[in-house]
Amino acid sequence: MSASAPLEDVADALAEHADDGIDFDGLVVEPADGGYRWETPDEQVTVGEDGLRERADDPYATNWYYWERVVAGHDTPRRAFLRWLEGADDLGVPERYDELRGGHTRSWGELAVTAVLSEGGRRRYEVRHEDDLGEDVDAYTDPLEARHLVKHDDEGRYRPLSTAPSLPHGWAFVDLDGGEAVQTVEYVYPATVSNWHREREGDLDVDHWDEVAERQTGIYGIVEQLDGDALEWAAEACCVDSQCLKRREWDESDDEELDVPRGDGEFPCREPCSLFVAAARKFTTLEREESREYTFELTPAEKEQLEDIVDAVADGRTDEIREADVNEGANRYRARFLRAKRMDDRGLSGTPTYPEDHE
Template sequence: MDDEQLAALSAAVTIEDDVAFDGLHVTRTEDGYRFELPDLERGGLSEDELHRVARANPEHVSNWYFWHDVAPTEGSARFDFLRYLERVADHDAPTETRGHGGDATHGTTYEPTDILDRYDALERGIERQWGQLLVTVELADDGYRRYEVRHVDDADADADDLDAHRDVRDARDVAKFDEKGRYRPLKAAPTLVDGWRFPELTSAAVVDVVETIYPATVANWHREREGNLDVDHWEPTMERQSGIYGVVQTWNRGEGKEHVERVAEACCADSECLKRREWQYDEDTDLEADGGVGAFPCREPCSMVVSAARQWTKLEGEDSQSYEFELTPSEKEQLEAIIDTVADGDVDEVREADFRHDANRWRTRYLREKRMDDDGNLCGVPTDGDD
């Protein structure tokens, strides 16, 4: 603990104002200062005596100083997110009312009890996963915090084997392309590249890195915790579409909800997006499709979903037709397996020499040679309207 922290404590405690945070309670009366912890009470203290008691309990005082003079404003999204990263609630006891600095998660409130347990954990490093990010919080000098962000797949990697980034703006480049160098239009897709880290981050910088890689997730997470997440469901979102996207509104004629169920299953599964879908068909009609288990919520159908839905709306407008194909049972099963493999994104997992796998490239090429004509028609059966 440094002199600046002691001076800040003295300045914060007056006859009118006290300090009450994470189990530390300091007040001032005409008889002097009173310093209280869950297992300690000292009263009638002069300022010098207050400083001596504070130096004997540096964890509580430095913790208060960090959260009030270094961290963002108490109650803000950034403040609560930093408390979440530090797993404050894991070291607290539940209570019926929120105490000073209490951390509430999904309706549960907490009253801080023992800072020492949390400081011991910070000495070792406290980890939190946020999407594909692994954020580690460690204790720095005088109770300050030090943060590192890396890919969760690099959890056990040696720091020297990872590319270290010192500029927060580098997070934009980290999140821009996937491992094949393709642009990532959906930032919440589970396609974030690994092999990097952001070390020695301040409390402000760590939130900037997280929000750059996963935009608006901290703000929406906080709104949800506070009970004011503004969810835009499918129906009202589609009603606002215009121009080329206005065609999506036609889905609400006939099989509207059934189409949307398929959209949610196809686009909003954990394998495709790390957000937890909170939007439904409309305010009164939930979707049966699983919304996922992500840490941060999805409050409305994103532009990717709307764009995909536009294309599917056009395709769904076609009339069904019957086709007759001749396939062996194994060939039918192979086509089904190819669809599953592509849909699950597992094409790259099929080994070139694994000819038993239905989606093996050579097996698929062989099936094409056998069952497709020179015009690309399956079993030589053209689509109606084809020449």
């Protein structure tokens, strides 16, 4: 970063690059008639070098300077993400500056990322939980802190999947430059910016389940045996929006799509993740068992209660069920009553899991 005033930097850069020509976001500067042609959607004039320098505070000039001299990084995910953040492909410079003055926010997973116009057309960025917009929360300026902040959810539980919709609250990264903003986002949701960029460029390298399973070795080698139905159930269990904010782009194979909704996330999931593979390994071993017929005695309410319990666990609602809400099937007292009545050391309804062991 230069120590000189931001507008002086812009003026110097304009003077330096005008001879080579500038054509960026609506601004054209090129040598003409012994001076320079200055053209924007609002204005077309010929000026000398002094005139060029006087226009250093023009939004088109500071915008050019910010993107070409400060952000640079053409074709990088970082630049594409920062451009997307302020709608650079859709909005002209004056409209964008109007938006940026008050802070322009877009969401990325559960994050709200805000770009704000700063001195000399520079942008500063903020990153926080979208629920925390406008809230008074702890401020951070070092992106590396994000690694630790998002490691546990609000209840203190470890988050092994960064894109699970359980981002903790109560922090904000402020006064970031563009590189730091992207770094923060990438520590919260690793590799999402890179894969999103690849998708936009039309070269997202999706690896379908058949390829991923085939690649596995060691204890994960068995996941190839998971059949199509079980793969559907596994994706429904692990990959829908309530469990992961990535948008699933992989399928069973190149020509066999899964029916499970892909999700509405901004960033893609290009292959089954390590958590999915580890879960698939368990599902594979569970699916090796054949179904059996068991005979239980349950009242209709008890059958419904078992269904309520499965639903409550599957939807992660057990913490929300109030202690005294005995109308909820998954209420603790209700579950304990059911256990007292229907389970003994042989299990549910006195029916052993392996009757042959009890003959």
